[in-house]
Amino acid sequence: xxxxxxxxxxxxxxxxxxxxxxxxxxxxxxxxxxxxxxxxxxxxxxxxxxxxxxxxxxxxxxxxxxxxxxxxxxxxxxxxxxxxxxxxxxxxxxxxxxxxxxxxxxxxxxxxxxxxxxxxxxxxxxxxxxxxxxxxxxxxxxxxxxxxxxxxxxxxxxxxxxxxxxxxxxxxxxxxxxxxxxxxxxxxxxxxxxxxxxxxxxxxxxxxxxxxxxxxxxxxxxxxxxxxxxxxxxxxxxxxxxxxxxxxxxxxxxxxxxxxxxxxxxxxxxxxxxxxxxxxxxxxxxxxxxxxxxxxxxxxxxxxxxxxxxxxxxxxxxxxxxxxxxxxxxxxxxxxxxxxxxxxxxxxxxxxxxxxxxxxxxxxxxxxxxxxxxxxxxxxxxxxxxxxxxxxx
Numbered sequence: 001x002x003x004x005x006x007x008x009x010x011x012x013x014x015x016x017x018x019x020x021x022x023x024x025x026x027x028x029x030x031x032x033x034x035x036x037x038x039x040x041x042x043x044x045x046x047x048x049x050x051x052x053x054x055x056x057x058x059x060x061x062x063x064x065x066x067x068x069x070x071x072x073x074x075x076x077x078x079x080x081x082x083x084x085x086x087x088x089x090x091x092x093x094x095x096x097x098x099x100x101x102x103x104x105x106x107x108x109x110x111x112x113x114x115x116x117x118x119x120x121x122x123x124x125x126x127x128x129x130x131x132x133x134x135x136x137x138x139x140x141x142x143x144x145x146x147x148x149x150x151x152x153x154x155x156x157x158x159x160x161x162x163x164x165x166x167x168x169x170x171x172x173x174x175x176x177x178x179x180x181x182x183x184x185x186x187x188x189x190x191x192x193x194x195x196x197x198x199x200x201x202x203x204x205x206x207x208x209x210x211x212x213x214x215x216x217x218x219x220x221x222x223x224x225x226x227x228x229x230x231x232x233x234x235x236x237x238x239x240x241x242x243x244x245x246x247x248x249x250x251x252x253x254x255x256x257x258x259x260x261x262x263x264x265x266x267x268x269x270x271x272x273x274x275x276x277x278x279x280x281x282x283x284x285x286x287x288x289x290x291x292x293x294x295x296x297x298x299x300x301x302x303x304x305x306x307x308x309x310x311x312x313x314x315x316x317x318x319x320x321x322x323x324x325x326x327x328x329x330x331x332x333x334x335x336x337x338x339x340x341x342x343x344x345x346x347x348x349x350x351x352x353x354x355x356x357x358x359x360x361x362x363x364x365x366x367x368x369x370x371x372x373x374x375x376x377x378x379x380x381x382x383x384x385x386x387x388x389x390x391x392x393x
Contacts, residue, residue, distance in 0.1 A: 025056060027108065029281050029293025031098055032246070033065060034300045035115055037089040040065075042074060042082045044100065047292065057081075060103030067096040090115045090297050098281065098295040110295035111280040116247040119146040119154075119218075120301040124243055128312040137229040138312055140241055140305070146218040153253040155246040155298075156208040156225045161201040161388055163237040166379040167321050169196040174348050174355040174369055184332050184341035186348065186368065188355065198383030199391065202234075209248075209256045230313060233322045238393070240306045246298040255279070255294065306392065325376035329359045329366025342367060354378050 030043040042063055046056035057080030065072045067090070074082040090096060098110040123143040130136050142156065170191070177185035208225055212218045225243050228235050248256075279294035309318065330353065331342030344367045347353040353371040362370060375381035 027058065027102075027283075027289075027291045027293065029098075029100070029108075029279075029291065029295070031110070031281075031293065031295045033090045033096060033113075033295070033297045034246070035089050035091075035118065035298075036300060037087055039087050040072075040074075040084045042098070043080055044082065045080055058102060062101040064099050065096055066099065067091070067094050090299075096295075096297050100281075106286070106289075107284040108281055108291060109284050110282075110293075113249075113280070113295060113297040115297050116249065116299045117146060117148060117151045118299040118301070119144055119151045119245070119247050121243065121245050121303040124241075124303040124305045126305065126307055126312075131227050131229075135229050137227055137232070138235060138307070139224050140226040140228075140243070141222045142220060142225055142243055142245065142303075143222065144220045144245060144301070146212075146247075149218040151218050151247045152213060153211050153248045153250060154209065154220060154223075155248050155252070155256060156204075156210075156223075156243060157246070158204045158225055158241050158243045159201055160204075160226070160234065160239065160241045161199060161391070162234045162239045164198045164200050164233075164379045164383045165237055166196050166198075166375065166377050168325050168356060168372055168376045169193075169379075170356060170377060172355055174344075174371070176345055176348055179341045179345040179349075181333075181340045184345070186332065186344060194385045195378045195380050198379035198385050199387055200383035201388070207256050207260050209253055209260070211253060229319075230316075231319045233319050235307075235309050235312075236318045236321075238306065238308050240304060240391070242302055242304045242390075244300055244302045246296075246300050248296065248298055251280075252294065252296055252298075304390065321376065322382065323373055323375055325372045327356060327362075327370050327372055328353075329363035329368075329370050331365075332367040335365070344369070344371075347371060351378075351381075 025046040028045045028047055033040055044058040044061055044063070046058060059076060059079050061076070061082065063074035063082040072088055073085050075085055077083045092115050095112040095114055097112045100108040121142050121144050124140065126138050126140050128136070128138055131139070144154070171193070172188045173191040174186050175189055177187050204226070210220060210223050212220060226241060279292065281291045281293040281295060283289035283291055330344035330347050332344055333342045334340045335342065351374055354374050354377040356370045356372045356377060359366055359368055359370050379385070
């Protein structure tokens with residue numbers, strides 16, 4: 001999930017200044033309450049610099065949502081992720097607000113929000129067609145309709161799950177018998193077929209919004225939610241997508257629209273410093289403190305679709321695998337004559353490569369086995385061998 005997911009922008013926004021030399025580790029809150037009965041999650045981080053790969057998780061906070069006279073408490077499951085103790089859903093005509101107290105005693109609170117109009121996804125479907133750049137692929141579309149004409153603003157997220165088949169799986173695997181020089185010994189053993197077929201799930205990495213203001217009806221028609229090129233390994237076998245539609249407020253739409261206009265993927269909170277995005281969460285302890293975040297209460301709808309590669313590309317070559325399956329023969333003995341076993345011990349121990357076949361002369365100076373990157377022969381490097389509960393063939 002992107003750090004920015006779920007945040008809101010006030011209707012008036014200053015232009016960002018990316019030249020700002022001072023960096024503030026602003027509190028970043030991702031909090032969306034929906035009408036789904038579930039354990040809701042809230043994500044709290046600190047803004048991080050571009051060169052920092054991971055956000056700064058805010059740990060040890062006290063988090064709660066208050067709806068009228070009911071308080072829903074959250075507990076920290078993993079660093080920076082807070083999950084409600086009880087499963088519940090947002091109810092119509094109830095005012096909700098979020099309260100956060102960090103472990104240093106700083107208090108934050110959101111404005112109150114009410115549940116938006118419930119509007120369901122009517123259709124989720126796929127077509128093979130070229131995108132704006134002329135690339136051949138599969139486009140996923142949604143349709144929905146609100147007869148009350150009150151939804152107007154929509155945001156979409158998706159989870160895509162797909163089958164991964166190790167393209168060069170074989171039924172033997174290498175293991176270490178001894179790595180005590182000079183007894184450098186490796187051998188082969190049967191490999192489970194379980195590691196040939198896996199399933200991988202990824203979450204949508206982009207902002208996807210639309211509105212129906214230009215139409216006489218509150219109707220979303222053929223709105224694209226995802227595009228997969230014919231070179232994307234995700235669609236090589238069987239692919240599934242779960243699309244979630246959120247009915248959002250006008251303010252939320254303004255936020256997402258502004259982000260789409262100038263922010264590159266994964267860089268928002270390393271950049272939002274010179275100008276400031278104000279949401280509906282403020283510091284009670286220090287009104288001058290900047291906070292990035294929005295507590296949103298959204299009605300949601302979801303729909304799932306499956307398709308096979310052959311549904312659109314029957315008889316055509318599969319897309320290239322995620323990685324190149326380059327062959328090599330790691331040494332059995334250290335070729336620098338350091339009186340120790342060779343690199344084959346490390347690749348077997350670290351599971352960075354797996355056995356493909358015996359080295360019968362293809363690599364004259366190599367070890368006894370030709371090996372390939374693990375994902376090429378063991379799908380668990382990319383996914384899980386157990387099919388998800390929802391999976392159907």
